[in-house]
Amino acid sequence: MPKLRSKFICQECGFQSEQWLGRCPECSSYNSFVEELVGSASDERKLDITLRQKAEPITAIVKRGFVRERSGIDEIDRVLGGGVVRGSTVLLGGEPGIGKSTLMLQMLHSFLSIDKERSALYVAAEESIEQIAMRADRLKVASPSIMILPDTDVTLVCEEIERLKPSIVVVDSIQAMVHPELVSAAGSVSQVRECASELVRMAKVTGTSIFMIGHVTKEGVIAGPKVLEHMIDTVLYMEGDQHYALRLLRVTKNRFGPVGEVGLFKMTEDGLEPVTNPSEYLLSGSQVETSGNMAAAVIEGKRPLLLEVQALVAPTYFGAPRRLVTGMDYNRACILIAVLERRADVRLGDQDVYINVAGGIRVTESALDLPAALAIASSRYDVVIPRGVAAFGEVGLGGEVRPVPLPERRLLEMERLGFKTCFGPLYPNGGRFGGELKGLSYIAVRQVGEAISKLLGLGSSGEWRHRRKGIASAKRGDKSSAGTEDA
Ligand code: TYD
Ligand code: MG
Numbered sequence: 001m002p003k004l005r006s007k008f009i010c011q012e013c014g015f016q017s018e019q020w021l022g023r024c025p026e027c028s029s030y031n032s033f034v035e036e037l038v039g040s041a042s043d044e045r046k047l048d049i050t051l052r053q054k055a056e057p058i059t060a061i062v063k064r065g066f067v068r069e070r071s072g073i074d075e076i077d078r079v080l081g082g083g084v085v086r087g088s089t090v091l092l093g094g095e096p097g098i099g100k101s102t103l104m105l106q107m108l109h110s111f112l113s114i115d116k117e118r119s120a121l122y123v124a125a126e127e128s129i130e131q132i133a134m135r136a137d138r139l140k141v142a143s144p145s146i147m148i149l150p151d152t153d154v155t156l157v158c159e160e161i162e163r164l165k166p167s168i169v170v171v172d173s174i175q176a177m178v179h180p181e182l183v184s185a186a187g188s189v190s191q192v193r194e195c196a197s198e199l200v201r202m203a204k205v206t207g208t209s210i211f212m213i214g215h216v217t218k219e220g221v222i223a224g225p226k227v228l229e230h231m232i233d234t235v236l237y238m239e240g241d242q243h244y245a246l247r248l249l250r251v252t253k254n255r256f257g258p259v260g261e262v263g264l265f266k267m268t269e270d271g272l273e274p275v276t277n278p279s280e281y282l283l284s285g286s287q288v289e290t291s292g293n294m295a296a297a298v299i300e301g302k303r304p305l306l307l308e309v310q311a312l313v314a315p316t317y318f319g320a321p322r323r324l325v326t327g328m329d330y331n332r333a334c335i336l337i338a339v340l341e342r343r344a345d346v347r348l349g350d351q352d353v354y355i356n357v358a359g360g361i362r363v364t365e366s367a368l369d370l371p372a373a374l375a376i377a378s379s380r381y382d383v384v385i386p387r388g389v390a391a392f393g394e395v396g397l398g399g400e401v402r403p404v405p406l407p408e409r410r411l412l413e414m415e416r417l418g419f420k421t422c423f424g425p426l427y428p429n430g431g432r433f434g435g436e437l438k439g440l441s442y443i444a445v446r447q448v449g450e451a452i453s454k455l456l457g458l459g460s461s462g463e464w465r466h467r468r469k470g471i472a473s474a475k476r477g478d479k480s481s482a483g484t485e486d487a
Contacts, residue, residue: 005037005181006035006036006037006181006182006183006184006190007035007036007037008020008021008033008034008035008036009033009034009035009036010024010026010027010029010032010033011032011033011034012024012027012029012032013026013027013029015027017033020033020035021033034189034190035182035183035184035188035190035191036190036194037179037181037182037194066085066086066087066088066256067085067086068082068083068084068085068086068256069083069084069085069086069111069114069115069118069167069209070082070083070084070114071083071084071107071110071111072107072110072111072113072114073106073107073110073274074274075249075263075264075265075274075275076103076107076249076263078261078263079236079249079250079251079261079262079263080234080236080251080254080256080257081251081254081256081257081258081261082257084111084168084209085209085233085256086167086207086208086209087203087204087206087207087208087209088203088209088210088233088234088255088256089196089199089200089203089209089210089211089212089231089232089233089234090209090210090211090212090232090233090234090235090236091174091211091212091214091228091229091232091234091235091236092104092211092212092213092214092236092237092238093213093214093215093216093235093236093237093238094215094216094237094238094239095215095216095239095242096215097242098238098239098240098242098247099238099240099247099265099267099272100172100173100213100238101127101132101135101172101213102135102139102267102271102272103238103249103265103272104122104170104172104211104213105122105132105135105136105139105141105170105271106139106141106271106272107170107211108120108122108141108146108168108170109136109139109141109142109143109146111167111168112143112145112146113143116145117167118145118167118168119145119147119164119165119166119167120145120146120147120166120167120168120169120170121146121147121148121149121160121161121164121166121168121169121170122146122147122148122149122169122170122172123148123149123151123157123169123170123171123172123177124148124149124150124172125150125151125152125171125172125173125176125177126172126173126176127172128150129148129150132148132172133148139270139271140270141271147164147166152176152177152178152186153177153178153179153180154177154178154179154194154195154198154199155179155180155198157171157177157199158198158199158202161202161206161208162202162206165206165208166208167208167209168208168209168210168211169199169203169208169209169210169211170210170211170212170213171199171210171211171212171213172213173212173213173214173215174192174195174196174199174212174213174214174228175187175192175214175215177191177192177195178191178195179191179194179195179198181194182194189227192214192227192228193227193228193231196212196227196228196231196232197231199212200231200232212228212232214228216237229252229253232253233253233254233255233256234251234253234254234255234256234257235251235252235253235254236249236250236251236252237249237250237251237252238250239362240267240360240361241360241361241362243360244359244360244361245266245267245268245360246264246265246266246275246278246281246282246359246360246361247264247265247266247267247272248262248263248264248265248300248361249262249263249264249265250262250301260301260302261301261302262300262301262303264278264300264303266281278300278303278305279304279305279306279307279413279417280417281359282305282306282307282308282358282359282361283295283306283307283308283417285308285358285359289384289386289387290384291378291379291381291382291383291384291385292310292311292312292313292375292376292378292379293308293309293310293375293378293384293385294308294309294310294311294371294372294374294375294378294385294389294390294391295307295308295309295371295389295390295391295419296308296309296363296367296368296370296371296372296390296391296392297367297371297390297391297392297410297411297413297414297422298363298365298367298368298392298410299365299367299404299405299406299409299410300365302406302409303409304406304409304410304412304413305361305413306390306413306414306417306419307357307358307359307361307363308357308358308359309327309328309355309356309357309358309368309371309372309375310355310356310357310358310375311353311354311355311356311372311375311376311378311379312352312353312354312379313348313351313352313353313354313376313379313380314351314352314354315350315351315352316350316351316352321348321349321350321351321352321353322352322353322354323337323352323353323354323355324352324353324354324355325354325355325356326355326356326357327355327356327357327358327360327361327362327363328355328357328362328363328364328368328372329364332366332369333353333355333372335397336369336372336373336376336395337353337376339373339395339396339397339398339399339448340373340376340377340448342399343398343399343447343448343449344373344377344399344447344448344449344452345449346376346377346380346452347380348376348380351380353376355372355375355376365404366394366402366404367392367393367394367404367410368392369393369394369395370391370392370393370394370395370401370423370424370425370445370448370451371390371391371392373395373448373451373452374391374423374451374452374455377452377455377456378455378456381456383456385455385456388418388419388420388421389419389420389421389422389423389455390414390419390421390422390423391422391423391424391451391455392404392407392410392422392423392424392425393423393424393425393445394425395448399447399448399449400446400447400448401424401425401426401445401446401447401448401450401451402425403425403426403427404425407424407425407427410422410424411437411440411442412437414440415437415438415439415440418439419440420439420440420441421440421441421443422440422441422442422443423443423445423451423454423455424442424443424444424445425444425445426444426445426446427444
C-alpha cells in the first residue's frame with residue numbers, strides 16, 4: 001500500500017492546511033475544512049487504475065449491458081429495479097435498531113441459496129462476529145459460504161475482497177470503517193467519504209457488489225451532509241416505527257432503475273418477513289366501530305395501500321386547544337383543521353384534535369387529506385363511518401377536493417378488499433374508471449363540506465344533522481349540505 005498523506009482542505013476555496021482550522025485564512029469561511037487524502041501516492045494509484053481501462057465503442061458496451069442478479073428477496077429486488085447489479089454499490093440507511101443488519105444477513109442467505117457458486121463476505125465493523133453468527137444461526141441463515149471479517153480498516157477489507165473475490169459484500173457499517181491514513185475519528189465526514197470511495201473503487205475493479213450500511217442521524221441524513229450519495233449507485237432507506245413491526249424499504253437514488261418503489265417487511269421473531277398484502281395487514285387492527293375512524297387509500301411508491309386514519313376530537317378544558325399528530329405531517333393536519341373550520345363549518349376552535357395513522361406508517365402523500373378531514377368530522381359529530389367506506393384526495397385551502405395521481409390503483413385495491421363506497425375528487429372522466437369497478441361506487445366530491453354531508457348522512461340516516469345542530473354554532477337551515485361553500 002503506497003504511503004498517503006492527509007491534509008485539511010477548505011471546501012470553499014481549496015486552501016490547504018496541515019491542521020484543522022475553524023476559519024479559512026484565505027476566504028474567511030467558517031467550518032469549511034475537511035480532511036482529505038492528497039499527495040503523489042494517491043495520484044499514482046489513480047493513474048494505475050486509469051491505465052487499466054481502455055476506451056471502447058458505446059454500442060459494444062450497450063450490447064454487453066450489465067449483469068443483474070436476483071437477491072432472492074422479492075421486496076429487495078423490487079426496490080433495486082430487478083436485482084443486484086454486479087459491481088454496483090448500494091447504501092442502506094436507517095435509524096439504529098430498525099433492522100438493517102438483519103435484512104442484510106437474510107439477503108446474503110437467499111442470494112447464496114439461488115446459486116451455489118456465489119460467495120459472500122460480511123464485514124463486521126460494528127458488532128462482534130459472535131453476535132452476528134448467533135443471530136444468523138437464530139434466523140436460520142447461517143451458511144459456510146458467508147465469510148465474516150471482523151475488521152474496521154478499509155484497506156485490509158479491500159485486500160480481503162481481492163483475495164476472496166466474493167460475489168457480494170456487506171459492510172456493517174460504513175461509519176465504523178477507518179482509513180489508516182486519516183487522523184480523524186471513525187464516523188467523521190472525511191473517514192466515511194474516503195472509506196466509501198475506496199470500496200466503490202474496489203467494487204468497480206473486482207465486479208463485486210458492495211452493500212454498505214449507514215446509520216442516519218436524527219435529521220435523517222446519512223453521515224453528514226449527503227457525503228456519500230453522489231458516489232454510490234443506489235441509495236436505500238429503511239424506515240418504520242420501532243414500536244411497530246412494519247418496515248419500509250425506499251429507494252431514493254438508483255442508477256440502474258426507477259426510484260420511488262417501496263419494499264414492505266414486518267419484523268417478527270424470526271427476522272424480517274416480506275409483506276405481500278400490506279393493506280390487509282394495515283387494516284387488520286380495525287376491529288371496533290367507533291367514530292373518527294376512516295379508511296384511506298394512499299400510494300407508497302407505486303403500490304396502493306389502504307390504511308386507517310383515526311381522529312379524536314375532545315373539548316379543550318384549559319388553555320389553547322391541542323393538536324397532536326402521528327403518522328402524517330403536523331402542519332398539513334393544522335391546515336386541514338383550519339380548512340374544516342372555515343370552509344365546512346366544523347367548529348374545532350375549542351376542541352383538542354388528535355390524529356393517528358394506525359399501523360405505525362408515516363404518510364407523506366396529500367391523498368390522506370380528505371380521509372383525515374372526514375375522520376375529524378366523524379369524531380366531532382360522533383357519527384360512526386360504516387365499514388366498507390374509504391376515501392382519498394387532496395384538500396386545498398379553499399376546501400376544494402383536488403385530484404391525486406393513480407386513482408384506478410387505489411380503487412382496484414379497495415375493490416379487492418371488498419370496499420363498497422369511495423369518496424374522492426372529481427376526475428375529468430367523471431369518476432367512472434372504466435368498467436372494471438363492480439362492487440364499488442365512487443362518489444366524486446368537489447368540496448370537503450360536500451363530502452362530510454354525504455358521508456355522515458350515509459352513516460346514521462340523517463341523524464348527524466340533528467346532532468350537528470346541537471354542536472355547531474352555524475345558523476344554517478338543516479336542508480343545506482354541511483358546508484358547501486357559498487361565500
Ligand atoms: P438490527 O438488524 O440489529 O438493526 P440495525 O442493524 O438497523 O441497527 O435489528 C435490531 C432490532 O431488530 C432489535 O431491536 C431486535 C429486532 N429483531 C427482531 O425483532 N427479530 C429478529 O429476528 C431480529 C434479528 C431482530
Ligand atoms: Mg446493525
